[in-house]
Amino acid sequence: MNREIRPQYYTPCGVGILRETSREAFKNKPEKFNTLQESLNSIQSRIKQPVSNYTDKSAILKIRKSQIKLNQFI
Known part of the structure; x- marks a missing residue:
């Protein structure tokens, strides 16, 4: 379950919505890739x-691209 905030959605995500979305997500089996x-x-x-x-704004993905892996030191 996810929620995209677009112009048609006029109400900000409140704690209740986030709590219910999280609860539903944890009921499902995790996907693996x-x-x-x-x-x-x-x-x-x-x-x-x-x-x-x-992805263009993700700091984690930028760090991941430049991160040195342990096997590069061997």
Whole structure:
């Protein structure tokens, strides 16, 4: 379950909405993906906005691209 805030949605997300959304999410079995791209494709299938709107602004993904992996020191 997810909620995209678009101009048609006139009420901000309150605590109750976030609590219920989280509760529903934890009732489901977690999805597992082999690659980052597979996970982004799954997200894109559920939202109307381009997933790039989020990935372009993601600090975590920027760090992930430049992060040195342990096996690079061997």
